[in-house]
Amino acid sequence: MALFSKDGELPPATTGRGQTYLDKGSKIMGKLFFEGPVRIDGHLEGEISANDVVVIGANAKLTGQLRAASIVIEGMISGGDIIAAKRVELRRTAKVVGDLTTPVLVVEDGALFDGHCTMKREVKKDLDLTPTIAKQEHLIPQAAGNKPG
Numbered sequence: 001m002a003l004f005s006k007d008g009e010l011p012p013a014t015t016g017r018g019q020t021y022l023d024k025g026s027k028i029m030g031k032l033f034f035e036g037p038v039r040i041d042g043h044l045e046g047e048i049s050a051n052d053v054v055v056i057g058a059n060a061k062l063t064g065q066l067r068a069a070s071i072v073i074e075g076m077i078s079g080g081d082i083i084a085a086k087r088v089e090l091r092r093t094a095k096v097v098g099d100l101t102t103p104v105l106v107v108e109d110g111a112l113f114d115g116h117c118t119m120k121r122e123v124k125k126d127l128d129l130t131p132t133i134a135k136q137e138h139l140i141p142q143a144a145g146n147k148p149g
Contacts, residue, residue, distance in 0.1 A: 024059045040075075047080070058093045071102075073111075 026042030034050040041057035050068040060075035070087045078097040088102040092110035101118045
C-alpha cells in the first residue's frame with residue numbers, strides 16, 4: 001500500500017486504530033519514540049523518533065530533532081535536524097529551520113525552508129530509529145564487584 005494518496009493525504013490505514021495523536025493545547029518536553037503513525041498538533045520541545053509516518057500539523061511547533069520513516073510538515077520546526085528514511089513533504093503552511101536529510105523531498109508552493117538539504121538514496125542506513133533508552137534496557141546490568149576498571 002502506498003504511504004501517500006494521489007492528493008497527498010494520508011491513507012485511511014494511517015488515520016485509524018493505533019495512531020498516536022497529540023492535540024493542540026498539549027505541551028511536551030523530552031524524547032518521544034513511536035512505533036506507528038503519529039500526528040502532532042501541539043507544542044513539543046525535544047526529540048521525536050518514529051518507525052512510521054509523522055505528521056506535524058499546521059498549529060504544531062517542534063523545537064528539536066525529528067527522525068522518522070516519512071514526515072509531513074504543515075507546522076513549524078526549528079532547532080534540530082530532520083531525517084527521514086523514505087520521504088519528507090513540506091506543505092504550504094510549513095516553516096522549517098534546520099537541516100534535512102531524505103531520499104525524496106516534496107515542497108509545496110508557500111512552504112518556507114531555511115537550512116541545508118541532503119538527498120541520499122540510502123538514508124535507512126543512516127537512520128537508527130531505536131532510541132538509546134530502549135537499547136540500554138536490553139543490557140544485563142553488571143554486578144557491583146564486576147565493574148570494568
